[in-house]
Structures are given as C-alpha cells and as structure tokens.
Amino acid sequence: MSHLSLRPLDLTALVETVTAPDRGGVVTFVGTVRDHHHGRQVTSLSYSAYEPMAESVCGTIRAEAERRWPVRVAVVHRLGDLEIGDAAVAIAVASAHRDEAFAACRYVIEEIKRRVPIWKRERFTDGTEEWVDPRREPGSHVVTVNQS
Amino acid sequence: MPSVAPVRVLLFARYAELVGRDTLELPGESLPTVRAVIARLRELPGASAIPEVPLVAVNLRQAGLDSPVAPGDEVAILPPLAGG
Numbered sequence: 001m002s003h004l005s006l007r008p009l010d011l012t013a014l015v016e017t018v019t020a021p022d023r024g025g026v027v028t029f030v031g032t033v034r035d036h037h038h039g040r041q042v043t044s045l046s047y048s049a050y051e052p053m054a055e056s057v058c059g060t061i062r063a064e065a066e067r068r069w070p071v072r073v074a075v076v077h078r079l080g081d082l083e084i085g086d087a088a089v090a091i092a093v094a095s096a097h098r099d100e101a102f103a104a105c106r107y108v109i110e111e112i113k114r115r116v117p118i119w120k121r122e123r124f125t126d127g128t129e130e131w132v133d134p135r136r137e138p139g140s141h142v143v144t145v146n147q148s
Numbered sequence: 149m150p151s152v153a154p155v156r157v158l159l160f161a162r163y164a165e166l167v168g169r170d171t172l173e174l175p176g177e178s179l180p181t182v183r184a185v186i187a188r189l190r191e192l193p194g195a196s197a198i199p200e201v202p203l204v205a206v207n208l209r210q211a212g213l214d215s216p217v218a219p220g221d222e223v224a225i226l227p228p229l230a231g232g
Contacts, residue, residue, distance in 0.1 A: 031232055047231070048160065048161060049231070050158065050160055050205070050224055050226065052208055053205055053208045053224065054231075056208055077231055077232070088232070089231070089232050109232060112231055112232045113229070113231060113232035114229070115229070116229065116231045116232070117160070117203075117205070117224070117226050117229060117231075118229060118230065118231030118232075119160060119161035119162075119227060119229070119230050119231075120230040120231070121161070131161050131162040131165075131227065131230070132230040133162075133227075133228045133230070134228055134229070134230055135228050
C-alpha cells in the first residue's frame with residue numbers, strides 16, 4: 001500500500017481499509033493546510049518527499065503502532081501542490097476499544113512529523129515563498145536559530 | 149585499473165536549491181564515511197550553507213557522521229523535516 005498520494009486524500013476510503021466487525025472504535029486524524037504561519041498569510045503550499053524513504057518510514061511507523069497496540073492503522077500523506085483547507089495527511093486507526101485507537105493515532109501523527117522525509121514550501125500573499133523549518137517554530141524543543 | 153562506482157548524493161528542498169541540483173555523483177574510492185561525503189559536498193559552490201551535521205540517510209536508512217559509505221551507495225542529505 002502506498003503511503004504517499006499526489007491526488008486529494010479520501011478519508012472514507014482510508015477508514016474502510018481498517019474497519020472490521022470486531023473493531024468497534026475508529027479514530028481518524030486529518031491535518032489540513034492552514035492559512036497562516038507566524039502571522040503571515042499563506043496562499044498555498046507544496047509538499048515534496050524523498051519518496052522511497054518516506055514510503056518505508058511510514059510503513060515502519062504503522063507496523064510499530066500495530067505491534068504496540070491491538071489496532072489496524074492506515075496512513076497517507078499528500079504530495080504536490082495544495083490549497084488552504086486541503087488535507088495534507090490522513091490517519092485512520094481501528095480497534096476493539098477506543099483507548100488503544102486514540103493512543104495509536106496520536107503516536108502515528110507525532111512519529112510522522114518527526115521521522116518522515118517530507119518538506120513543505122509555503123507561498124505567501126506578498127508573493128514570497130519559503131521552505132518551512134520546524135526547528136524555528138515557537139515552542140520547538142530544538143534551539144532556535146539566532147536571526148539577529 | 150578497475151573503475152569504482154561513484155557515491156550518489158541526493159539533495160532535497162532548500163539544500164537542492166542552495167547547490168542548484170538535486171543529484172550528484174562523487175568519486176567512490178575516497179569517501180569512506182558520511183562525514184567525508186559531507187565535507188566534500190560542502191566544498192561545492194553554494195553548499196557551505198548546508199550544516200556540518202545534517203540529517204542523513206544511507207540507502208534509505210538514517211545514518212550518523214561515522215556511518216560507513218561504500219561505492220555505489222546512495223547518500224541523501226535531508227533538510228529539517230516538515231511533513232504532517
């Protein structure tokens with residue numbers, strides 16, 4: 001199964017790949033494109049990836065979650081050009097009970113952000129573009145770059 | 149003299165823009181570690197802005213500065229990740 005998609009994400013189809021009669025809890029997470037970043041207005045963005053490694057790492061994260069909790073996990077990340085509100089990443093987790101499904105879903109999104117080689121280039125209303133560097137985000141655990 | 153396969157270096161996102169290309173081949177016989185590959189890479193025009201200790205993957209697996217590199221390996225230099 002591919003974890004990367006150039007086409008709009010279909011959450012319903014993703015959920016159908018993990019549901020089963022004995023899995024009564026389904027948790028989904030959808031990350032969408034925000035219209036602002038550090039107070040600047042974002043108009044659109046594009047995602048690119050080191051595709052073979054991104055595929056492999058997504059598969060590893062999914063397997064880790066399925067080993068740690070009694071769940072089935074599906075995850076897909078969008079690549080290419082996206083507009084505000086488009087789904088960038090979608091995760092569906094099904095389990096017999098909700099606690100495991102919530103925990104596994106949280107694990108998968110955090111590990112994707114931390115480990116999958118994907119990059120984001122944002123376009124702003126003033127016409128400029130910028131690669132997003134999460135290390136410079138407010139609240140980041142990594143020392144921020146001194147920009148003075 | 150038998151020819152030695154080059155080390156294939158992949159650059160992404162901002163790093164590809166700094167160097168002006170996303171793929172290059174470096175001579176495979178003199179680059180035994182990730183550290184040596186990065187040192188050679190950073191000599192190229194534009195590449196000095198790539199950190200001395202970037203995220204790196206060798207043949208799709210995350211690697212450290214002392215990880216071995218062999219002729220024919222694929223060494224990917226990864227800017228700060230921003231997926232999700």
